[in-house]
Amino acid sequence: MSTTETTFFEETISKTHPIYKPEKGRYWLYLSAGCPFAQRIWITRALKNLTDVIGVSVVHWKLDEKTGWKLLNAGETKLGENAFKIDGGILSSQDDTSSPLGDLDESSSRLFKDGTFDPHYGITQIKELYDMTDKQYKGEFLWPILWDLKTKTIVNNNWDQIPAILNSAFNDFDETKGTVDILPEHLSSDIKQYNEWLFPHINDAVYNVGLAEKQSVYETNLINFFKDMDKIENKLREVHDTLAKEYGASNEEEILKRFFLFGNQITESDIRLFVTMIRYDSIYAVHFKLNYRLVRSDYYYIHLWMRNLYWNYPAFGQTTNFNHIKLLYTHAMKNINPNGIVPLGPEYDILKL
Numbered sequence: 001m002s003t004t005e006t007t008f009f010e011e012t013i014s015k016t017h018p019i020y021k022p023e024k025g026r027y028w029l030y031l032s033a034g035c036p037f038a039q040r041i042w043i044t045r046a047l048k049n050l051t052d053v054i055g056v057s058v059v060h061w062k063l064d065e066k067t068g069w070k071l072l073n074a075g076e077t078k079l080g081e082n083a084f085k086i087d088g089g090i091l092s093s094q095d096d097t098s099s100p101l102g103d104l105d106e107s108s109s110r111l112f113k114d115g116t117f118d119p120h121y122g123i124t125q126i127k128e129l130y131d132m133t134d135k136q137y138k139g140e141f142l143w144p145i146l147w148d149l150k151t152k153t154i155v156n157n158n159w160d161q162i163p164a165i166l167n168s169a170f171n172d173f174d175e176t177k178g179t180v181d182i183l184p185e186h187l188s189s190d191i192k193q194y195n196e197w198l199f200p201h202i203n204d205a206v207y208n209v210g211l212a213e214k215q216s217v218y219e220t221n222l223i224n225f226f227k228d229m230d231k232i233e234n235k236l237r238e239v240h241d242t243l244a245k246e247y248g249a250s251n252e253e254e255i256l257k258r259f260f261l262f263g264n265q266i267t268e269s270d271i272r273l274f275v276t277m278i279r280y281d282s283i284y285a286v287h288f289k290l291n292y293r294l295v296r297s298d299y300y301y302i303h304l305w306m307r308n309l310y311w312n313y314p315a316f317g318q319t320t321n322f323n324h325i326k327l328l329y330t331h332a333m334k335n336i337n338p339n340g341i342v343p344l345g346p347e348y349d350i351l352k353l
Contacts, residue, residue: 007139009154010161013146013169020148020155022169027155029056030118030126030145032069033090033321034328036203036275037159038144043271044163044182046086046315049175054166055083058090059126059143060115061327062106068141069126072109074117082116086318089116093321096349098282101323101342106331120149129154163268182268190262194269201228203276210288210336222292229299232273235261236301256308270309274316277306282322282349287329287337296351303351311353322349 013020013027029045032038045054059069082089089112108114123129127141133153146156146165156162167182183191205225212218240259247254258264261273276284277295285291295303309316331340 007137008142008158009133009156010158011155012161012165013155015172019151022172023150024053024173025055026148026150027054028120028147028149029054030059030069030071030129030143030147031056031088032059032061032063032143032324032328033088033093033115033319034061034324034326035143036279039275039319040159040268040271041144041146041162041166042086042088042319043274043315044166044268046319047182047266047313048166048170048179050166050170051084051086053170053173053175055119056088057083057118058088058116060109061324061331063328063332067125067127069143070115071124071126072111072115072117073122073124074111076119078111079116079119082112083119086314087321090321090324092323093318096322098322098345098347098349100344101327104327104342106340163271167268180266182266182271184263184265184267187263187267191267191269194261195272198269198272201225202232203272206276206280206284206288206290209290210284211333218289222290225290226293229293229302233299233301236305240301240304256304256312259305259308266309266313274306274309277302278310278316278320278350279325281346283326283329283343286343287333296346304353307350307353310350320350 011017011020013022015021029041031042033042042056045051045056057071059071063069079089087093091112111117118124121128121132126143126145129145129147130137130139130141142157144157144159144162145154146162147153148155156165164183170176202225205221205228209218209221209225212221236259239261240255243255243258260266261269280290280295285294293299295306310320311317326342330337330342334340
């Protein structure tokens with residue numbers, strides 16, 4: 001089977017859609033706890049209070065280059081309510097201190113540590129969802145996946161679109177009443193423009209630095225990356241200064257309630273920036289050789305903004321799993337880390353607020 005073709009399933013969920021209607025318990029997410037693009041979906045699901053509406057299966061941290069993500073093999077009775085928790089039941093999601101992992105084999109299958117399982121069909125590979133959707137499918141086994149249990153088909157596998165679906169599709173449900181709109185109409189232009197800048201300059205730029213194969217390319221990409229980090233720091237400084245003038249510089253509690261990129265509220269731009277920044281000190285600085293500067297020591301306002309989201313909003317903190325993050329990157333990119341050594345540190349993956 002060829003895996004060179006990129007094929008997106010890009011349906012949505014809405015009351016007017018001919019097939020995919022908003023229904024509680026109908027949809028399921030297959031997500032990685034280490035992937036930044038998947039975490040955008042984790043966060044949105046939690047912010048919209050959809051944990052009881054849409055369950056989640058957590059794939060193993062080891063990404064196979066040929067077959068993609070895999071799931072553990074376990075009986076349905078072992079799942080309990082874990083699929084409907086913010087973190088999918090992964091135990092280490094609450095751990096923010098680096099601890100030794102030992103010689104962990106890539107075939108390790110510790111339930112609720114290395115991943116969870118599929119309670120519906122008992123599949124052990126994500127590619128099986130593609131086979132169920134289309135037996136003639138010959139594209140890549142992309143992730144994450146928003147799945148319809150009723151029709152047994154992939155609704156959407158585009159990480160760029162799924163957060164927007166979750167943000168709007170279930171707004172008539174009691175569970176979502178009073179939750180934040182991460183794509184408010186009055187900020188839509190600003191958010192769209194910023195997101196379009198953020199991806200090439202920050203989200204994807206860390207890979208351009210870390211995967212460079214020439215010293216000169218690495219250094220050029222590194223310098224450009226930190227110029228863009230400075231732009232974010234300056235933007236957040238301006239936001240903080242404006243709030244300090246309005247509420248008083250010493251009134252940090254009121255400032256932090258509104259300390260976001262746009263409109264004094266959490267938006268999709270905050271989510272997109274967070275998933276890169278939260279990985280920065282714990283893995284990117286070492287794995288991608290981005291140690292020229294660190295968030296915690298060199299970017300005061302980014303660091304404050306990030307810690308505010310992590311510690312004050314469970315949707316951010318409880319969907320961040322530093323063990324899975326480190327294991328994913330170190331074991332998936334053997335070209336830059338052939339022995340799969342996971343860096344032990346920093347001592348605290350994130351500092352207290």
